[in-house]
Each structure stands twice: as structure tokens, then as C-alpha cells.
Amino acid sequence: MAVYRLCVTTGPYLKAGTLDNISVTLVGTCGESPKQRLDRMGRDLAPGSVQKYKVRCSAELGELLLLRVHKERYAFFRKDSWYCSRICVTEPDGTVSHFPCYQWIEGYCTVELRPGTARTVCQDSLPLLLDHRTRELRARQECYRWKIYAPGFPHIVDVSSFQEMESDKKFALTKTTTCVDQDDSSGNRYLPGFPMKIDIPSLLYMEPNIRYSATKTASLLFNAIPASLGMKLRGLLDRKGSWKKLDDMRNIFWCHKTFMTKYVTEHWREDHFFGYQYLNGVNPIMLHCISSLPSKLPVTNDMVAPLLGQSTCLQTELERGNIFLADYWILAEAPTHCLNDRPQYVAAPLCLLWLSPQGALVPLAIQLSQTPGPDSPIFLPTDSDWDWLLAKTWVRNSEFLVHENNTHFLCTHLLCEAFAMATLRQLPLCHPIYKLLLPHTRYTLQVNTIARATLLNPEGLVDQVTSIGRQGLLYLMSTGLAHFTYTNFCLPDSLRARGVLAIPNYYYRDDGLKIWAAIERLPKPAVHPRRAGEVPHCNHLQLLCPARCCQQWAA
Incomplete structure (x- = not known):
């Protein structure tokens, strides 16, 4: 009899625990364990809990390859989401294997987890693991679909696809209702405190592992609504006349003063x-x-x-x-x-x-x-x-127009969304580049969806307050993307091309090059393409290459 000890960690977030039945199956090179329900005296899998269980097998399973998590109905209760942080397995010989999850598991489904050690496709030779990669990516590609927002735009996430997914059959997806086209202006509505229309339907549906947490959502509303009301009361958001003198503008910015705002006020001329x-x-x-x-x-x-x-x-x-x-x-x-x-x-x-x-x-x-x-x-x-x-x-x-539309929204948000989507669609969880990028792209799709619902939508904020409006914004972004080159992605090359490597007091350059050097050192040991004994290319990384997928800036 071989006994495997499990340590299951539930996330500390609001409603992260679950009342559903959770069972696990261990899969090794020598076989797999019986399906074992995680059940103890008292409440199981409460938010923030770390609980221990045992899985008994007739013989040792060999090297652990997969851990299957089964989420099933409990009695008459409705579906209850669960945020699983990680599961640690101690084998009979004392070896500890870590199975990171860090995702919401929705509905009734089975999720397969791999050990936390990063591995490229070149390092997987077992058919079971190769098949797992294929199935995982196929499910993600069904979930995260591309959408063309406007001609010449980088492709974006199709939010309506989340409304069509059935959580019982997919990877941690939510079951929702009939989709509403994001570009359909019929979804635009006014909310109290906001002078522009907001595309409500596009904000209602988002896959749980990329949307804001309840805490972050509350923080966003806590800051956005008072700020919007404050600007409205001071006459900034919906001002219809012109200022008569420069001092009138100081009345708009009388609060939230800092050393920097005071300095700008005194020296801007x-x-x-x-x-x-x-x-x-x-x-x-x-x-x-x-x-x-x-x-x-x-x-x-x-x-x-x-x-x-x-x-x-x-x-x-x-x-x-x-x-x-x-x-x-x-x-x-x-x-x-x-x-x-x-x-x-x-x-x-x-x-x-x-x-x-x-x-x-x-x-x-x-x-x-x-x-x-x-x-x-x-x-x-x-x-x-x-x-x-x-x-x-x-x-x-x-x-202002070039910065907000192209430097900021296009190059910071939309291009990052293309790579975030490509990461989700083309790299499995175990890939080292996925592990490296995921923490930095977690909220990219959510914040961009909010921006399209409040800023870029017809009669949104861009239409209400800028001289070019939404059509001008679409023109600027499509034109900017048409002239965007790979040099723009590479900070040292961009600085060299613009001839600003030697200009003094250029802190953007100085700080940026330090960050660039730090990032450049990170992934090389893990995915260097010509390490001894490995295939000299990786199909997953080729699918991320902008030069290969220039039409969408990512596959």
C-alpha cells in the first residue's frame, strides 16, 4: 500500500472556497490512483485554507505526471466556484511535487494540472503529456477567440465568446446567456455620475481567470465614481463653454495637489x-x-x-x-x-x-x-x-492626442493585449514563457475591455471630450500601427534610431535601459533554442513571433 499526502491550498479571495465535491486522481508513469474525494470533518476548502488529505494506492505510481481535479455537484446546492492556488503531493519516499493551479474552476468539470517545473515541448516525450498540451491549447483557443474591432486595429479578445461557453465541457469557463455584439451601440447606456455612455453588455461577461477580483473591482469603483462626480461638480467633464482666463483652470484642479502639480502650475509657460x-x-x-x-x-x-x-x-x-x-x-x-x-x-x-x-x-x-x-x-x-x-x-x-491614442492606448494596451491573447492561446501552462508573462498580463484583457466600453464606444468619453472623436482615434491608431516596426519594440534600437542615446538628463532612457537589461537576462537559460540535445526551434514560440504573425502582431 502506497500513501500519497496532499496539501491543498485555497486562495484567500472573496468567495474563493467552494461547497462542491472536489476529488483528485494522481497519474504517474506506472499507473494512476483511484479517484479520491477530498473530504474531512468540518468545512473543506474554505477561503485561505490549507488542508491535508491522503490518497491510498495499491502500488507506487512512479514519477507523477498529472493531477486531475474533479469538481462535481454536492447534494442540491447550485454550482459554486473554487479558486485553487496549488496542491502539493508528498510521495511515499518523501519526494514533494508541486502542482500550481492559481485559477478559478467554474461549474462541474475536470482540470488536469502538471508539476510546477517549467518544460518546453522539446522536453516532453511521453504521448500523455504531448496530448495534454494539445487538449489544453485547443480548449483555450475555443475560449479566447480573436475579434477585429476596427480595420487596421490589432486583433482583440472577443468578449462575447465567454457568453457562449459551457463550463461543464470547457476549461474553467462560465456558462452564460446569448451574446451581444460589443460594437452594437444599443448596449450603450448612461450611468449616474458618468457624463458619457457606457457599453454595459461588454462589461458583464469575462472569463473568471482574467477579470478583476472582487477587491480590485471594489477599489476601481471606489476611486472612479467619486472622481467622476467630483470632476462633474467642478465643471470639467461636461463643460460646454470656454475658459475666459488661464486662472479659471486653477479652480478645476484645486484638490489633489502635490509638489509636482504645484511645480507644473508655476513653470508650464x-x-x-x-x-x-x-x-x-x-x-x-x-x-x-x-x-x-x-x-x-x-x-x-x-x-x-x-x-x-x-x-x-x-x-x-x-x-x-x-x-x-x-x-x-x-x-x-x-x-x-x-x-x-x-x-x-x-x-x-x-x-x-x-x-x-x-x-x-x-x-x-x-x-x-x-x-x-x-x-x-x-x-x-x-x-x-x-x-x-x-x-x-x-x-x-x-x-496629448498622439500620446493618449498611440503611445499609451495602442502601444501599451492594445499591443499588450495581442501578446496576452497569444500567450493564452499558444503557450501551455507548463511553458516557461507562459509562467514568466502571466503575472504581467493578468488584468490586460479586463482593463482593455473596460476602456473599449467607456472610452472607445460610440458616444463614450473620447466622443465627448476630444477634438478628433472616436473616428479620429480609429484613424490615428490604424495609421500608427501601419508604421509600427519591430524596432519600436526594442528600446535600445529605438533610442539609437532616434539619435538620443547621448542626450543628457534623459531619465526615461536611463531607467528604461536598466529594465531592458534585467528583462533580457531572464528567459535565456530556460528557453535558449540551441541547448545541447534539443530541437533548435519551438513551435509555441514561433507562434508568438511578431515577424511571423505581423497581421495580428501575435497569433
Whole structure:
């Protein structure tokens, strides 16, 4: 008689425990155990509990390959979800095998867990394990389906697919009702405290292992609703008129003051701070070092000589690599929007900046369109204070549009969603890259679904408060993605291509390169493709490669 000792850990989350019957089966190289129900005196599998059980077998099972968790009905009770953190198995000879789960198990189903040691497909030779990989990925691909949100967009998760899944037959999926198309504006409704419509149906359904926990959801609502109501009461969210003077804006931001907000309030008009924001502001990736001026920006030496001084000239500074350009070309053809029945306007500026001998980056010239001529003057620091300030304000407005739509939402959220989806669809739980990426992508699909339901939906926040509206946002993102290259993914290559490796006081670059170096060191020992005795490629990783799957940026 061989006795295996189990230590079962239930997650500490709200409603993580279950009343359903939980049984386990151990599968080894020499056979499998009888199905053993996990049942003791008192409450089993309560939230946060760590409980011990025994599984008796007629003989030892050999090396443990799988642990099957069976979730079945208990008496007349309805289905009860269970969050299983992990199960540790102590074998008769004292060897301890860890079976991580860390997922919600919904409905009545059987989940197969593998030992926690990361393994690539090259390291699995047993048909049982290879078949387990295939079945796991097939189930995930049925659950996490691709959807085209708009032409030219990265593919996104199809939220409606979660409504179609039957939890008794799939991997930890919820049973729900008939689907509603996410793009159907009939689901848009107003909620108290929110001035824009929200796509309610798309928020109701999300696979339990990628949606927010109850605690995180409560925290989100606790912060979002008071903030939205506060901005509404202060006249920011649904303001229909214009501010009469700059001091009026201070009344909007009278609360939540910090040292940084005070500093910005006092220095936002200064050229030095304007230039500093290109290095360490919200969008520090716009600068390109140039060796010659583009034909569409006909700045002459006489225009900028008062700022450069007598000891140098524009051509000399270009040759020294001290002249930088921020080009907002992507806004030139962007459609505009109407707010409060008034047409809105968008500039596509060219901003020329100079790195002074003191190490400060300051603006030299601003042209607010991509086409030079009488209708597109070049603004200079020597112009009147209000003309120069207005030109810088238009640049900041363009900076906001490019940053929020492309740098932030496209490159941070949507591209990450493509890789999060590819990870879920193409890598099994035991793959080392899956284990590495999963903690960093846990809430990616949920937060993006919320954004599409509140910001990108028709009559959502983007339509309510931005000059380009939803159609302009779709244009900017599709155009940005069409010009996105693999170099943009690689920080060192991107910095080198933009010529900003040597510019001083560029903390985004300094911190980013340290993080890049740390990340680059992590996966190499686990999945190096040419370790001795292994196949020199991995099909799972090939399916994640952007170069191979450029249409979706991930398979």
C-alpha cells in the first residue's frame, strides 16, 4: 500500500472556497490512483485554507505526471466556484511535487494540472503529456477567440465568446446567456455620475481567470465614481463653454495637489520646462536628432540666431547633433469632431528644439502644419509672449492626442493585449514563457475591455471630450500601427534610431535601459533554442513571433 499526502491550498479571495465535491486522481508513469474525494470533518476548502488529505494506492505510481481535479455537484446546492492556488503531493519516499493551479474552476468539470517545473515541448516525450498540451491549447483557443474591432486595429479578445461557453465541457469557463455584439451601440447606456455612455453588455461577461477580483473591482469603483462626480461638480467633464482666463483652470484642479502639480502650475509657460517634458514627460519618445532640416520646415539661421547666440549657427548645431525635431505628421489627415455643435480643429505641428551648452533642451521654432507657406507661419521665441505661448499650447494639444491614442492606448494596451491573447492561446501552462508573462498580463484583457466600453464606444468619453472623436482615434491608431516596426519594440534600437542615446538628463532612457537589461537576462537559460540535445526551434514560440504573425502582431 502506497500513501500519497496532499496539501491543498485555497486562495484567500472573496468567495474563493467552494461547497462542491472536489476529488483528485494522481497519474504517474506506472499507473494512476483511484479517484479520491477530498473530504474531512468540518468545512473543506474554505477561503485561505490549507488542508491535508491522503490518497491510498495499491502500488507506487512512479514519477507523477498529472493531477486531475474533479469538481462535481454536492447534494442540491447550485454550482459554486473554487479558486485553487496549488496542491502539493508528498510521495511515499518523501519526494514533494508541486502542482500550481492559481485559477478559478467554474461549474462541474475536470482540470488536469502538471508539476510546477517549467518544460518546453522539446522536453516532453511521453504521448500523455504531448496530448495534454494539445487538449489544453485547443480548449483555450475555443475560449479566447480573436475579434477585429476596427480595420487596421490589432486583433482583440472577443468578449462575447465567454457568453457562449459551457463550463461543464470547457476549461474553467462560465456558462452564460446569448451574446451581444460589443460594437452594437444599443448596449450603450448612461450611468449616474458618468457624463458619457457606457457599453454595459461588454462589461458583464469575462472569463473568471482574467477579470478583476472582487477587491480590485471594489477599489476601481471606489476611486472612479467619486472622481467622476467630483470632476462633474467642478465643471470639467461636461463643460460646454470656454475658459475666459488661464486662472479659471486653477479652480478645476484645486484638490489633489502635490509638489509636482504645484511645480507644473508655476513653470508650464517656460521654454526650459517645455523642452524638459520631451525628455521626461508623459510621452518621451517623440524626439529625433536630425542632421539637416526637412524641406517642410524652412527655418533659417536668421530666425533662430537670437537664441543660438553669436558663437554658433544653425548649421553648426545640426552638424554637432544638437538639433532635435518632434514631428506630429500623423495628425495631418486626422478627421475632426464636433463638440457642442461647434467644429473642432487639430494641428499637425513640427517643433524644432536645441540642446544648449548648459544641457537644457529648448524650443527653437514651431510650425503648426505640415505644409509651409503664408497660411502656416513659423513661430519663434522672439515673437510676442502670447503668440509663442499659443503655439506651444497647440503643440501640447497635439502631444496629448498622439500620446493618449498611440503611445499609451495602442502601444501599451492594445499591443499588450495581442501578446496576452497569444500567450493564452499558444503557450501551455507548463511553458516557461507562459509562467514568466502571466503575472504581467493578468488584468490586460479586463482593463482593455473596460476602456473599449467607456472610452472607445460610440458616444463614450473620447466622443465627448476630444477634438478628433472616436473616428479620429480609429484613424490615428490604424495609421500608427501601419508604421509600427519591430524596432519600436526594442528600446535600445529605438533610442539609437532616434539619435538620443547621448542626450543628457534623459531619465526615461536611463531607467528604461536598466529594465531592458534585467528583462533580457531572464528567459535565456530556460528557453535558449540551441541547448545541447534539443530541437533548435519551438513551435509555441514561433507562434508568438511578431515577424511571423505581423497581421495580428501575435497569433
